Amino acid sequence: MIEFRSISKRFDDGTLAVDDFSLVIPSRRTTVFVGSSGCGKTTLLRMINRMVDASSGALEIDGENVSAIEPVQLRRRIGYVMQNSGLLPHRTVIDNIATVPRLNGVPKRAAHERALELMDTVGLDRAMAKRYPSQLSGGQQQRVGVARGLAVDPNILLMDEPFGAVDPIVRAELQQELLRLQRELGKTVVFVTHDIDEAFLLGDQVVILEKGARIAQRGTPEEILANPASDFVASFVGADRGRRALSIREVDGARVLVDADGNLAGRLVDRPAEASAS
Amino acid sequence: MNLFLDAFAWIAAPEQWSGSGSLPQRLGEHLLYTVIAVGVAALIAVPIGWLIGHTGRGREFAVGLSGAARALPSFGLLFLFVMLVGVTLRGPIVIAVLVLLAIPPILAGAYAGFEVIDRRTIDAARAMGMTEGQILWRVEVPLGLPLLFGGLRSATLQVVATAVLAVFVGLGGLGYGIVQGIAVRQFDQMLGSALLIIALALLLDAVFALLERFAVPRGVRAGRTPIVRSASPRRRAVAEPSA
Ligand SMILES: Nc1ncnc2c1ncn2[C@@H]1O[C@H](COP(=O)(O)OP(=O)(O)O)[C@@H](O)[C@H]1O
Ligand SMILES: [Mg+2]
Numbered sequence: 001m002i003e004f005r006s007i008s009k010r011f012d013d014g015t016l017a018v019d020d021f022s023l024v025i026p027s028r029r030t031t032v033f034v035g036s037s038g039c040g041k042t043t044l045l046r047m048i049n050r051m052v053d054a055s056s057g058a059l060e061i062d063g064e065n066v067s068a069i070e071p072v073q074l075r076r077r078i079g080y081v082m083q084n085s086g087l088l089p090h091r092t093v094i095d096n097i098a099t100v101p102r103l104n105g106v107p108k109r110a111a112h113e114r115a116l117e118l119m120d121t122v123g124l125d126r127a128m129a130k131r132y133p134s135q136l137s138g139g140q141q142q143r144v145g146v147a148r149g150l151a152v153d154p155n156i157l158l159m160d161e162p163f164g165a166v167d168p169i170v171r172a173e174l175q176q177e178l179l180r181l182q183r184e185l186g187k188t189v190v191f192v193t194h195d196i197d198e199a200f201l202l203g204d205q206v207v208i209l210e211k212g213a214r215i216a217q218r219g220t221p222e223e224i225l226a227n228p229a230s231d232f233v234a235s236f237v238g239a240d241r242g243r244r245a246l247s248i249r250e251v252d253g254a255r256v257l258v259d260a261d262g263n264l265a266g267r268l269v270d271r272p273a274e275a276s277a278s
Numbered sequence: 279m280n281l282f283l284d285a286f287a288w289i290a291a292p293e294q295w296s297g298s299g300s301l302p303q304r305l306g307e308h309l310l311y312t313v314i315a316v317g318v319a320a321l322i323a324v325p326i327g328w329l330i331g332h333t334g335r336g337r338e339f340a341v342g343l344s345g346a347a348r349a350l351p352s353f354g355l356l357f358l359f360v361m362l363v364g365v366t367l368r369g370p371i372v373i374a375v376l377v378l379l380a381i382p383p384i385l386a387g388a389y390a391g392f393e394v395i396d397r398r399t400i401d402a403a404r405a406m407g408m409t410e411g412q413i414l415w416r417v418e419v420p421l422g423l424p425l426l427f428g429g430l431r432s433a434t435l436q437v438v439a440t441a442v443l444a445v446f447v448g449l450g451g452l453g454y455g456i457v458q459g460i461a462v463r464q465f466d467q468m469l470g471s472a473l474l475i476i477a478l479a480l481l482l483d484a485v486f487a488l489l490e491r492f493a494v495p496r497g498v499r500a501g502r503t504p505i506v507r508s509a510s511p512r513r514r515a516v517a518e519p520s521a
Contacts, residue, residue, distance in 0.1 A: 051405050076407030086402025090420050090495035100406050132497035148406070
């Protein structure tokens with residue numbers, strides 16, 4: 001469990017990036033911070049591994065205040081995946097994945113063995129182990145980034161717009177992979193995105209943020225869609241328009257759903273078929 | 279063309295290859311001054327350049343100092359030092375002049391090598407839990423090598439060219455043949471000596487190109503080299519053998 005207690009962050013230049021933020025992030029679930037650019041998502045995320053230190057307030061991981069943990073030690077037990085993958089260009093895929101275990105003193109052979117397993121886990125062909133990052137596609141680089149984030153088997157995985165820079169088809173694929181991974185591994189994932197669809201797809205808990213990391217609404221995707229807390233949230237999630245604003249129309253005695261543009265979205269039935277709940 | 283043939287004939291003549299003041303001796307002196315000067319300059323400039331590159335501080339200072347040092351006339355400096363310190367320390371004086379010449383390009387290569395590294399790569403390394411020392415040695419130094427080599431090569435070329443001055447304080451080197459050749463109007467000797475200086479410069483540059491091949495990590499060459507090269511601070515006097 002990660003707990004933010006009245007956290008604020010003012011940068012040296014005077015920017016108040018986070019203003020009195022409090023939140024509990026439950027273990028083994030995915031929490032998504034979503035909001036427009038500059039609202040403080042990255043700053044919040046980087047406080048968890050002390051890449052940024054709070055100006056005031058307390059941040060605890062499983063009851064332990066992070067300010068009492070040495071940053072290097074803290075970071076080595078938290079996975080971190082960023083938008084551009086941040087891979088070391090002069091190291092091969094396998095060495096990139098094995099970086100942190102090697103820093104922790106794991107022998108090379110064991111670290112490489114584990115790195116190969118992780119390549120399987122994230123759906124990378126082992127044949128790519130000896131390639132350099134520049135020889136991979138954007139999607140493959142992100143998979144390496146995820147594998148590296150998982151290398152020390154951390155309880156916490158921080159992901160900062162990890163799929164922001166890949167094309168929509170690859171993004172959808174990576175999102176599904178992450179859902180599968182999360183079902184298998186059950187990490188405490190903190191995921192940052194500006195894409196509300198991605199937030200609703202991946203998040204067990206979704207936190208919609210406004211400037212200064214003020215919480216506009218927090219809840220499950222269902223709760224937020226059913227009851228937007230404000231006009232801001234309603235418009236941010238698009239509940240009032242487009243393909244989220246569905247209305248019922250009777251056609252030959254059957255009830256179908258159409259979106260705000262009049263496009264057919266589906267048919268209304270009494271109980272949903274299997275598989276939608278998992 | 280005749281002049282060149284004469285120059286090669288002068289180089290090949292047996293009397294240049296033995297005894298005191300022979301070509302091997304002059305070449306050895308020239309090489310020695312160059313190696314010592316570039317070595318000392320690297321020992322001074324590389325750590326400072328890395329420090330500037332790693333911390334991002336002191337850059338203006340280094341740029342200003344390098345600019346000023348580049349503007350110093352080596353010839354004038356040599357005589358100034360001799361007048362100030364006296365002829366007994368001619369060797370150290372020549373080296374000091376050459377070191378001053380070599381420092382700016384090496385310094386620039388060292389810190390520019392760090393500056394061209396994607397900030398996000400370093401940020402990711404830190405976020406993974408690398409200590410500052412690990413970031414320096416395992417990320418910045420290897421990724422900064424191409425530009426550092428550029429600086430070393432540039433410095434070496436300048437030093438080889440300028441070590442000609444050693445003869446003015448009686449320390450020989452390949453400048454001897456040129457200066458003496460001018461005095462006695464021996465054009466074959468002048469040109470022959472100049473050609474040997476060029477050959478030495480090319481040889482040293484080739485040695486660096488080879489070293490670079492072994493030292494620079496493969497992934498850097500595969501992926502980043504074109505970007506890095508275009509940002510190179512090198513000012514090449516001689517065409518670069520493509521590495
Ligand atoms: N190191 C920094 N120094 C000064 N201001 C910063 C720094 N990092 C972020 N900010 C500012 O803090 C605010 C929040 O930034 P960030 O957390 O990166 O937002 P997001 O990730 O939601 O786009 C922005 O106004 C940004 O300009
Ligand atoms: Mg951000």
